[in-house]
Amino acid sequence: MIRPIVLWPDPILSQICAPIEQIDAPVQQLATDMLETMYDAPGRGLAAPQVGVLLRMFVMDTAWKDGDRTPTVVINPNITDRSDQSVIGPEGCLSIPGVTADVTRAAEITMQWTGLDGSLFVERLTGFTAICAQHEFDHLEGRVTFDRLTSDVRSILQAEYLA
Numbered sequence: 001m002i003r004p005i006v007l008w009p010d011p012i013l014s015q016i017c018a019p020i021e022q023i024d025a026p027v028q029q030l031a032t033d034m035l036e037t038m039y040d041a042p043g044r045g046l047a048a049p050q051v052g053v054l055l056r057m058f059v060m061d062t063a064w065k066d067g068d069r070t071p072t073v074v075i076n077p078n079i080t081d082r083s084d085q086s087v088i089g090p091e092g093c094l095s096i097p098g099v100t101a102d103v104t105r106a107a108e109i110t111m112q113w114t115g116l117d118g119s120l121f122v123e124r125l126t127g128f129t130a131i132c133a134q135h136e137f138d139h140l141e142g143r144v145t146f147d148r149l150t151s152d153v154r155s156i157l158q159a160e161y162l163a
Ligand SMILES: [Zn+2]
Pocket: 092, 093, 094, 095, 135, 139
């Protein structure tokens, strides 16, 4: 089921999300719905608060627009390492339609998370996948791209968005 996407500046997007204690049927349904919503949007990442659920889960599929769908469901992620090298690149957000912001991110990260089947993953993420994961992780901490900008740039983009 496609769920409505929460749009900035809804205060839901500023909340810190709670860990998922148990991967039960509602959590599995949420993951299914989030993937359907992401592909429909269309987007390459979607975090639970973006559909109004304050739990630590996001979905991503960074390559599906270029080929087959390879969805990843990320539960209770933890970024355990960020490379010293950073990259700046344009990022959109399904909760801030029409706005592209240049955000600085670590070029590579190590992330651990739990999959939908309960198994543990620890992976070094690079390239666009690393960027996407950091963007979605930010949502679980109540941060959007605007929160990663200088106040000058933020003011300009917010004014454009709200106009
Ligand atoms: Zn976003």
